[in-house]
Amino acid sequence: MNTIQTSYLTSAIKQFEYYKMLGEKAMEQLDDESLFWSYNEESNSIAIIVNHISGNMQSRFTDFLSSDGEKPWRNRDSEFEDKFSDRTALMAYWEKGWQCLFDALKTLNEKDLETIVYIRNDGHTVTEAINRQLAHYPYHIGQIVYLAKMKQNNAWKTLSIARSKSTEYNDRKFEQDKQRRHFTDDL
Numbered sequence: 035m036n037t038i039q040t041s042y043l044t045s046a047i048k049q050f051e052y053y054k055m056l057g058e059k060a061m062e063q064l065d066d067e068s069l070f071w072s073y074n075e076e077s078n079s080i081a082i083i084v085n086h087i088s089g090n091m092q093s094r095f096t097d098f099l100s101s102d103g104e105k106p107w108r109n110r111d112s113e114f115e116d117k118f119s120d121r122t123a124l125m126a127y128w129e130k131g132w133q134c135l136f137d138a139l140k141t142l143n144e145k146d147l148e149t150i151v152y153i154r155n156d157g158h159t160v161t162e163a164i165n166r167q168l169a170h171y172p173y174h175i176g177q178i179v180y181l182a183k184m185k186q187n188n189a190w191k192t193l194s195i196a197r198s199k200s201t202e203y204n205d206r207k208f209e210q211d212k213q214r215r216h217f218t219d220d221l
Contacts, residue, residue, distance in 0.1 A: 042147070045216065046164050047139055050171070052218045054132050057084075057175045059193050060182035066121045068185040078114065080181050081124050083174050086113040088131030094153065094167060095138035099146060103153035103163065139164070 061069060061080060072079040078086075089110065094103040118124040142160065150157045158166065183190045195203045 042161065043139065043142060046168060047136070048216045048218050049168055050132075050135060050139070053172045053175045056193050057128075057178050060175075060179045061125075063186050063189075063191060064182055068182070069121060069124060070116065070118075071181075071185060073181075073184070078177070079116070080178050081116065081118050082114055083178055083181075084124055084128050085115075085117050086110075087171055087174050088127045089113040090170070091131035091135045091167075094163070095134045098138040098163075099149060099151060099160070102155065103151065135167075 064080070069080045072082070089108060090113075093105045093108040096105060118127070147159065147161045149160050151160055151163050152158070153163065153166070179193060
């Protein structure tokens with residue numbers, strides 16, 4: 035595999051891992067009841083967002099190279115209904131989706147990146163399909179983080195550079211020698 039493709043796949047996997055971690059750290063800050071809370075009837079709870087993300091991952095990445103990413107067994111509309119009764123079941127489903135995604139990505143090789151895969155009969159290169167999901171999942175994980183932050187209010191523990199701490203963070207980063215690394219390597 036050439037350097038660009040190796041770098042792309044490694045970076046994409048690290049990005050997915052980063053967003054998975056953000057979602058998990060947000061959910062860890064909440065009590066069980068808060069995972070099922072929604073702002074209003076038109077809003078999704080964290081549990082519903084997890085149900086949707088995991089359902090999407092399982093559909094998109096099961097038989098990733100050989101079947102349409104919108105599987106006939108997927109019922110997208112049901113992903114927006116309350117399905118879980120507790121954190122354990124919710125987190126198991128979350129893991130199932132991520133495992134499906136990572137299992138698929140870790141089997142890819144150089145020639146696969148330009149292979150055409152389909153989502154609802156729309157052709158994408160594998161690179162485009164991965165990029166599509168790298169936009170989709172962080173969008174929803176941002177929603178999870180925002181909902182968790184709303185519920186935690188003043189008890190929220192930041193998942194990024196804390197307010198008024200940018201200078202300290204930058205000082206720590208610039209104390210390190212220049213080298214090639216992914217920004218998530220020291221989180």
